[in-house]
Amino acid sequence: NAGVTQTPKFRILKIGQSMTLQCAQDMNHNYMYWYRQDPGMGLKLIYYSVGAGITDKGEVPNGYNVSRSTTEDFPLRLELAAPSQTSVYFCASSSRGSYNEQFFGPGTRLTVL
Amino acid sequence: GQQVMQIPQYQHVQEGEDFTTYCNSSTTLSNIQWYKQRPGGHPVFLIQLVKSGEVKKQKRLTFQFGEAKKNSSLHITATQTTDVGTYFCAGTSGTYKYIFGTGTRLKVLA
Numbered sequence: 001n002a003g004v005t006q007t008p009k010f011r012i013l014k015i016g017q018s019m020t021l022q023c024a025q026d027m028n029h030n031y032m033y034w035y036r037q038d039p040g041m042g043l044k045l046i047y048y049s050v051g052a053g054i055t056d057k058g059e060v061p062n063g064y065n066v067s068r069s070t071t072e073d074f075p076l077r078l079e080l081a082a083p084s085q086t087s088v089y090f091c092a093s094s095s096r097g098s099y100n101e102q103f104f105g106p107g108t109r110l111t112v113l
Numbered sequence: 114g115q116q117v118m119q120i121p122q123y124q125h126v127q128e129g130e131d132f133t134t135y136c137n138s139s140t141t142l143s144n145i146q147w148y149k150q151r152p153g154g155h156p157v158f159l160i161q162l163v164k165s166g167e168v169k170k171q172k173r174l175t176f177q178f179g180e181a182k183k184n185s186s187l188h189i190t191a192t193q194t195t196d197v198g199t200y201f202c203a204g205t206s207g208t209y210k211y212i213f214g215t216g217t218r219l220k221v222l223a
Contacts, residue, residue, distance in 0.1 A: 031209050042119075042201060043156070043213040050209055058210060059114070090155055100209065101146065101158035 001026050004105035006091050012111045013081040021076040021108050023091030029103075030096045032074040034058075034066065036087040043090065049074055081112045115140045117204050119214040127222050132189040134217035136202035143207040145178060145185045151198045192221045
């Protein structure tokens with residue numbers, strides 16, 4: 001199993017550009033999450049999904065969109081990049097049930113200039 | 114909204130000393146998780162606590178969940194250089210929406 005994979009690993013965007021961060025998991029997990037981590041800070045939940053076709057906002061959803069058309073994939077879309085979106089983005093997944101440890105991907109380091 | 118704070122923000126210890134980080138939630142939690150993140154890495158799950166007053170041990174690590182389910186702690190006995198990293202708690206109030214704490218960065222001096 002590859003676990004949770006994220007692409008790209010690094011990206012530099014100009015202000016106003018758009019991009020999609022890809023996330024995929026091969027563990028058949030129902031729950032998937034997107035977090036951002038600013039330098040030296042904790043993780044903030046952007047969006048999460050409890051299954052295909054179902055998404056919900058986290059703590060900091062403004063400026064982002066998500067979709068969940070399959071169990072495996074959970075892409076994160078930035079429409080109009082701003083310098084405040086410079087961060088490391090982590091995708092995570094977990095199974096349904098009472099014991100649901102989150103498995104994290106390696107992260108995407110995004111810089112907006 | 115729900116907030117989860119951790120103290121201290123940083124901790125430097127000599128190798129062999131003990132270390133404790135505390136996690137406090139503004140709301141009652143249904144469960145709490147702990148993660149470790151090595152420098153430049155991604156968070157890795159350590160443990161989940163569910164019951165009021167629960168205590169769990171993993172070798173030199175001891176985790177506690179408060180009686181009121183609003184606080185938790187992680188204690189490391191006799192730290193080693195391999196313990197270096199940032200320790201996060203993450204709590205939920207009953208949904209699958211986890212709020213992460215601010216983290217405690219541990220440095221261990223050999």
